[in-house]
Amino acid sequence: MMSLKEVDLLSISLKQYVYKLKAYSALFYVLLLAQIIALFFSLNGISHMSSGNGELSVSVNTYSASLVIVFSFFWILFAAIQLTTKQYKKIENPLVTNSISGNLSNIGFLMTACVFGGFTSSLVGVLLRIIMYFTFDRSQIISDEFILAFSDLLLGISVTILYMVLISGMGYLTGVLTKVSMAFVIIIPAVIIGISKAYTEIFQSLIKFFTLESSLPLFALKVIITSILIFGVSILLSNRGEVSQ
Amino acid sequence: MSRVLSQLLLFLIGIAIVFMFKFKRPKFYRPLSWKLSVLATGLYLGVLIMLVPILYMLPAKDFIKTAEDKDQPIASSLNLMNNLYNQHFPTEGDLDKLKGIYKNSDQTFKLDSSKLSFNLQPGTENYHVLIERKDLDDGEIDVSTYVTAQYVGEVNFTKRILPPTISVENGMLSLRAPDRQTFEFKQLNVDFTMAQFNNQNSSIHEMSSHFANHIIFIRVPQSLEINRGVLGDRIQII
Structure with a gap:
């Protein structure tokens, strides 16, 4: 009996996931737009250094596709928050659903968005290089890191996906919390700003816990465990919210 | 100055994206638009993937080589x-x-x-x-x-x-x-x-x-x- 229920929950969640992929598909336009805008900015260089003496002047323009990844992070954060809003919940109305299946399908959608965002944002770095190759004076381009090793590209894609999973979890939890009580709209930013100002070391060590991890398997483990915890709390809070309503 | 301007621009873009979510939302409900979305996103991803072998085919002889030991x-x-x-x-x-x-x-x-x-x-x-x-x-x-x-x-x-x-x-x-x-x-x-x-x-x-x-x-x-x-x-x- 238990097993039958599980199968039902999974199949319902899967159906909802497919349905939501179609219903929310327009969200991906925003990602495309954000990445193209970020690419446009990246083409202008992210930093400029110049020095010189009486005889000569030297300037170095630095380029990177990191901004594209940052914009993609913002996109997944907003997308995750949006999925918990009433307007998006209305989309579920035609479906037979409960809180768990709704959450699971949302998480499935977010994971798909993370994979798509991770692939595209890292690959825009390739597009940046090709645009630079054909539009800039090649005799000015420093070869280091222009020729991107394929293994590095795969590494970049994996890490971007993992970061997006983590950020989507945070966004989703934020959305769920604001659904529980609108007070969290003020509490969450206040807590974040408060901790970052009053407990700078704790805040920095929280960030460094992920950003300074130089072992990919350990980083993946940290992100996966943290994301499971965040999404788990989100599902629990979401269930409580539904019961109280 | 340019850094301040670019930060301001980034902020404005962030606001624009948020407003896109907010005001364009009814369009997301269009039941048939997902086919177009799949086509657009698929095309985008396809083009980006196609660029990878192109990058590796580009000759790098004109680039500035960095010094191994300066x-x-x-x-x-x-x-x-x-x-x-x-x-x-x-x-x-x-x-x-x-x-x-x-x-x-x-x-x-x-x-x-x-x-x-x-x-x-x-x-x-x-x-x-x-x-x-x-x-x-x-x-x-x-x-x-x-x-x-x-x-x-x-x-x-x-x-x-x-x-x-x-x-x-x-x-x-x-x-x-x-x-x-x-x-x-x-x-x-x-x-x-x-x-x-x-x-x-x-x-x-x-x-x-x-x-x-x-x-x-x-x-x-x-x-x-x-x-x-x-x-x-x-x-x-x-």
Whole structure:
């Protein structure tokens, strides 16, 4: 009996996931737009250094596709928050659903968005290089890191996906919390700003816990465990919210 | 100022994206638009994936190669300058052998006088003139110009430094520095997501500059009378 229920929950969640992929598909336009805008900015260089003496002047323009990844992070954060809003919940109305299946399908959608965002944002770095190759004076381009090793590209894609999973979890939890009580709209930013100002070391060590991890398997483990915890709390809070309503 | 503007622009874009979510939401409900979305996103991803093999097919021969070891040429250059200040002058053979010291011109002039004086024009303050007497009187002055190691970050651009313009007329050797040269380089940093695991700094690479000094090595006939005038401290006879 238990097993039958599980199968039902999974199949319902899967159906909802497919349905939501179609219903929310327009969200991906925003990602495309954000990445193209970020690419446009990246083409202008992210930093400029110049020095010189009486005889000569030297300037170095630095380029990177990191901004594209940052914009993609913002996109997944907003997308995750949006999925918990009433307007998006209305989309579920035609479906037979409960809180768990709704959450699971949302998480499935977010994971798909993370994979798509991770692939595209890292690959825009390739597009940046090709645009630079054909539009800039090649005799000015420093070869280091222009020729991107394929293994590095795969590494970049994996890490971007993992970061997006983590950020989507945070966004989703934020959305769920604001659904529980609108007070969290003020509490969450206040807590974040408060901790970052009053407990700078704790805040920095929280960030460094992920950003300074130089072992990919350990980083993946940290992100996966943290994301499971965040999404788990989100599902629990979401269930409580539904019961109280 | 431009940084402030770009931050403001980023903020505005963020606001625009949020508002797109807010006001364009009804369009997301269009039941049939998902096919178009799948087509657009699929095309976008497809094009980006296609670019990967294209990137690896691009010839990289025109790019600036970075130095594998810049410490030794810079140390060698600093050591040479230190020796010059301590009146330990190298021979031309020494200069040719030193790593990081690059000969950027070699000229020979016919002498039209039994005396040689100097005109070092403004802009040549970084030029150290060394004069060596030949073993014979061949009526010719051989001038070689050298430049010490010149780096920005890991880029060695010593060979791009133009030599000074040298002329010998009526027993006067004139030295004129080239017009101010401008060098522009474009450095690509890996994304921070890659740098985290490659022990690289994704922000700004160390781009410290090391600027060059110039050495003018002049070989003169044995019996030529040399008049250094007031430039005795910049012109050394070895």
